[in-house]
Amino acid sequence: MSELIRVQCPKCGGTMKEKAKKIRGGYSMPCTHCATSIVFESESNNSAIRQALSQARRLRRQAMAAH
Ligand SMILES: [Zn+2]
Numbered sequence: 001m002s003e004l005i006r007v008q009c010p011k012c013g014g015t016m017k018e019k020a021k022k023i024r025g026g027y028s029m030p031c032t033h034c035a036t037s038i039v040f041e042s043e044s045n046n047s048a049i050r051q052a053l054s055q056a057r058r059l060r061r062q063a064m065a066a067h
Contacts, residue, residue, distance in 0.1 A: 003059045008048040011036040021063075023056035 004017040007029075014033030028039040040053055
């Protein structure tokens with residue numbers, strides 16, 4: 001299971017991909033473009049972050065249903 005989610009950096013707008021199973025509330029990763037730490041919070045005021053989180057949740061649910 002290695003579905004990739006497209007993540008947009010709130011600071012520089014650059015995009016990168018991260019595994020869906022890693023993206024959940026409280027997870028953070030460094031931007032590959034500007035090295036800013038991107039924090040995934042469901043209460044984030046950045047819509048791209050919230051979108052990535054719900055996308056990851058959906059993929060994880062699908063993965064569970066497939067087994
Ligand atoms: Zn960035």
